[in-house]
Amino acid sequence: MGLFKKKSVTLMLEQSKKKQLEKTLGAFDLTLLGIGAVIGTGVLVLTGLVAARDAGPAVILSFMLAAIVCGFAALCYAEFASTIPASGSVYTYAYATIGEFAAHTMGWTLLSVYVLTTSAVANGWSAYFNNFLGGFGLAIPKEFVTIPSQGGTVNLPAICITLAITWLLSRGTKESKKVNNFMVLVKLVVIGLFIVVGAFYVKPENWTPFMPYGLEGVIAGGAAVFFAFLGFDALSTSAEEVKNPQRDLPIGIISSLVICTIIYVAVCLVMTGMVPYTELNVAEAMAYVLHSVGQDAVAGVIAVGAIIGIMAVIFAYVYASTRILFAMSRDGLLPAMFSKTNASGVPTFSTWITGAGSAFIAGFVDLKELANLANIGALLTFAVIGLAVILFRKSHPDLQRGFRVPFVPVLPIISVACCVFLMVNLPGTTWLYFSVWVLLGVIVYFGYSRKHSVLQENNEIPLKKAN
Template identity: 50%
Template sequence: MSKNIFRTKSINQFLSETKQDGGMNRVLGTFGLTMLGIGCIVGTGIFVLTGIAAANYSGPALIISFIIAALACGCAALCYSEFAAMIPVAGSAYTYGYVALGEFWAWVIGWDLILEYTLALSAVSIGWSGYFGNILTNLGLALPKEFITAPEEGGLINLPAMAIIWIITLINMKGITQSSLVNDIIVVIKLAVVGLFIALGISHVEPANWTPFMPYGWSGVFTGASVIFFAYIGFDAVSTAAEEVKNPQKDLPRGIILSLIICTILYIAVSAILTGMVPYLQFKTTAAPVAYALQLVGYHWGAAAVSVGAICGLTSVLLVMCLGQSRILFVMSRDGLLPRFFGHINKTTKTPVRSSLLVAIVSSILAGLVPIGIVAEMVNIGTLAA
């Protein structure tokens, strides 16, 4: 029995199975994968965590914290790059675990990833609902509280959170080409917002605000690095699309590494300008440091632009996470570790429609009925397990 549950599967076996049902469309190149990586990495982390880490842990040395976190992620990214090039099959760490460790550990890893992605998908959609509700309120179109909050928070159901999951799912079900195109457009918008902040803020930088540069010492810098590590999570999602890449041996490593490098440069630039515009201690009183900094220097419309960037950031995160989750579920089903019904590729769209629908049903129910606090705690458990 131990031989059966710890049996491994060769790379050739996995590759032969990818041709079942005609296989998925191999249309993604380095650019598309890089945009997927940026889409999943750059979320609210750049708009929220920068201020928290600067005020409480790193001060202006937040730049160093981002570099340390990037180096730590870089080691993991190099591992994912090598695995993805060696085993160009959907499923990410689940597939790598099956080849290296055996069926039992692959099953454990797969369920950890399902737990992490499903709960994170629900949590991010609830956050998206909050931003969406704020934008509508500013436009004078406030939604009734009953339809934007969970039952335990005094509402009936969080409809915007459920709706965005289904919209994203429908886009993903249409095909990887359509998903990649939508992601590219969203990423361009949010990168434009980040670029706008850099362009507006750089002329308002006061070098005096960078003194003292390391107010909390090296311990604060390393603590800050651990806090903002969350802002990098997502580069691994690129590897879940391995079966839809034109040249996985070259494109996957390039996409993973490039997305990490680009995001690191953006994070360093934003944190340097942010702490140069406003004394770092002032960020203790705000959860929206980028918008706060723009308002202080007279750009009152900056908050609106940041809200657009944040909601675009969350949308692209949802898109990539939903895509990744459905691929992990699909591969596990194809391997027989989940009902084979979900290990099916639609002949028209060349996408795992059944697994995508299952992901949408479960995650939307959680997003609509469970409070953000409980979902966030469950996400932490899922991420830790994974």
């Protein structure tokens, strides 16, 4: 059946060798890109919200739970990225192992994950930016930083920053990666400052009760903060722009996740130790706890760092979503305009359509809703990549791999089970909205993609083995 027609690995490798996208990224750039994508709204915004609403001081356990699940998925990503260095992430991997319909569904899901994450991050950036301006008596009127459902008109700063980052990306990867690396380094310095200063104000009694909402709260918190770890997967969308993908991609994926997990745990310990967890139900939690202990100057520095650092997250996700559009368009599953590049090798139309869509959503939709929708999509893609690794080992056992997942199929099966478990713990409304998006994707596939698929037109026979 055409729905299960697979794209040959040989063709994917040939496409990745074509220099349609300029190869400018190394292991260091990838690690910073991963940290830039992961460390952002999760540590600067969600840590406080989840501690207050779901887990209390046990939010560190929520982060550890999410990190373990992400770690399993990261190993699967590393194997695929080092074996098939082609743009598209899970979309590409599903195309090689499960078939075209599954690949289209994964690509469609990834688009929602990246666009919604961009919007949610821009939403969080707006809170820090307005708080920073407020320190100078220049706060933006509430109606222009608040979405309609919360009594405002539009979150204007969120729209503006998304469009500004989109413009930067449209200039080219080589130029924009320098700005991204700077933003990530600033963010790491600021987080380090928070940990060092905040540690002097930690009161162990604030960690009691440690688990006020019980194990159920920790698990619910794990499902919520899963959003905070999204980003390392975005690295696999950059495969065709990496100088040595077989070596550098596994390094970038795994190292960025490990570094980010350590940072999250340290920040959560300090934050919940500085003030009672019940006070952390604010969007700019790091700045808030520093103000509460009289460290206004440091809080100001943190706010500036957050403003700069969160922009790196927006950068990473707009970048990733454009590469998904590029890959799907190149395969005929979306119109050709999405894969056209300019003289600098940038898919300009995809970049601007993604940025504009993300900006619109950021201006009008609640951050918590955006985070949950991004979570369910990401969990689904992580489950699929675990399944894909098992299938790929069977279909291409002799293919050279730069990295191999240990204990296959046991570890990928555990990864799939963990993802499904966390998905079940997400709200019913999230499932409803996500189902509507998937249904829309199915309509697009049967209405356009299947008819224009390059694979279907060429009637390509998938290879059982590629060397």
